[in-house]
Amino acid sequence: MAEKQKMKFWSIVLLTINSIIGTGIFLSPGSVAKLSGSLAPWIYLCAAVFASVLAITFASAAKYVTKNGAAYAYSKAAFGENVGLYVGITRFVAASIAWGVMATGVVKTTLSIFGYDSNNTLYITIGFLVLMLILMVINLTGNGILTFVSDISTIGKLLALGITIIAGIVILLQTGHTNLSEINLLKDASGENLIPAMTVTGFVTAVISAFYAFTGFESIGSGASDMENPEKNLPRAIPLAIGIIAAIYFGIVLVSMFIDPKALITSKEVVVLASVFKSKIISNIIVYGALVSMFGINVAASFHTPRIFEAMAKEKQIPAYFDKRTSNGVPMRAFCITALLAIVIPMAFGYNMMGIMIISSISRFIQFIIVPLGVVLFFYGKNREEVLDAKKNFVTDVFFPLLSVVLTVFLLVKFNWVAQFSLKTESGDMVTNWYAISAMVIGYVVLPLVMFMFKKNEK
Known part of the structure; x- marks a missing residue:
């Protein structure tokens, strides 16, 4: 049987960009600007610095461990089966x-574009x-088609964002006027300033909100075995992709705040x-760009998420039934259970993203403590x-x-946890968000x- 095609360096870079640029930059700037005012572009740069530090760390882990599973594989190699299992399953x-939430975004946006009720269950x-x-058909065709679709969707979203930045610059040059200072003068219905005074907690909350638009880099190593020379290409591809994305985000937010x-x-x-x-033309480019972006990140999710489950099956920590691939090298059994979970959970909760997104965000922060400590163990040879x-540095x-x-x-300590697990009622009162806590x-x-x-019963 011929050797299956593997992703080369630039395809890994594009996959990383595709895995990161999803809905975040199209949907999050408003909430970040509301928290930080005219400082919003710089908040994104701060989030980019945090993401870059983590990206370099995850890239370092990838040169020591090239098994599928990313954070799961790194944690298991460093701390043993129990820690690996906990990190892997969460x-x-x-x-x-x-993935289910992102799929919901694609479906709702598509329904809206074609004039259907986007809230109809x-x-x-x-x-x-x-x-x-x-997505299943794309995966069944093998890495060649999946890589092609991923590359095209990535290029499409980058073109949409690039056109938006250029259009914004042209508008600014034509008008010769910026409106950035107006943001700090906005008032709410009661006459209070809409933008709060910046505090440490407010800064941290804004950075974490902006950081969500950078998440996804930590999953790239999930499919390391399907990449060409992952121990060399991953440590170079991930930081490069973060740098490209940071420049795009800064430009998008800065131009948008200058204009309106x-x-x-x-x-x-x-x-x-x-x-x-x-301009209706520019608005449509952004909307369709967002749709392409969301579809692209679904393609990326359909590639690396099942491989987390497959990696755990290979290590006998979950049923070995899921450690099977098709002739094209696709972990179809792991794909099906992943897709089922991605469909059922959002459906069960009425496609409400609130508490589900909290799990997604916080689970990444668990990795951001365990994986870095694991890399230090790799360096000193103390791993389990x-x-x-690998070449040490x-x-x-x-x-x-x-x-x-x-x-x-620091971010976890200073983050506003009370607000995160609270909901505002119609009367303006704050109540405990039991949905999020249960999740x-x-x-x-x-x-x-x-x-x-x-695992215990198996033993």
Whole structure:
């Protein structure tokens, strides 16, 4: 049988970009600007610095461990089976549900474009099933077609964002006027300033909100065995992709705030960036670019999320039934269980993203502590399992990982947890968000316990 085609360096870079640029930059600038005012572009740069430090750390882990599974594989190699299992199952569940949320975004946007009710549960469910069928067909064709679709969708979204930046610059040159200062003068219905005074907690909350638009890089190593020379290409591809994305985000947010910061904050549109531009042509480019972006990130998710589950099956921590591939090298059994989870959970919760997104976000922060500490163990040879004899570097293998841990702990300590687990009622009162708390308990306690019980029974 001929050797299956593997991803080369630039395809890995494009896959990384595709895995990161999804809905975040199209939907999040308004909330970030509302928290930070005219500082929003710089908040994105701060988030980019945090993401870059973590990206370098994850890239360092990838040169020691090239097994599929990313954070799961790194954690297991560094700390053993139990820690690996916990990181793996929480990451898998969060990634699957996040995939479901992103799929919901594609379906709702598509329904809206074609004039259908984007809140109709039946329409969303049908669209959901059709999308998953399309993604399954793309995966069944093998890495060649999947890579091609991923590359094209990535190029498409970059063109849409690039055109938006250029159009914004042209508008600014033609008018010779910027409206950036207006954002700090906006008032709410009661006459209070809409933009709060910047505090440490406010800054951290804004950075984490902006950081969500950078998440996804930590999953790239999930499919390392399907890449060409992953121990060399991953450490170069991931930081390069982060740098490209940071430049794009900074340009998009800065231009948008120069043109119409009020629209960025007050718009009720699904794709917030589209409301900044008065030109229907530019608005449509942004909307369709967002759709291409969301579809692209679904393609990326359909590639690396099942491989987390497959990696755990290879290590006998979950049923070996899921450690099977098709003749084209596709882990179809793992794909089906992942897709099922991605469909059922959003459907069960009425396609509400609130608590589900919290699990997705927080699960990444668990990795951002355990994986960096694991890289330090790799450097000093204190790991629990054998790793590759990679070229060691104190800066990337010790300094950056420890810096990652410090930054992650700082953000977790200073983050506004009370607000995160509260909901505002129609009367303006804040009540406990039991939905989000229940989701956290299921994702972090119940499911890991089930997996630990399975593992114990197997032994």
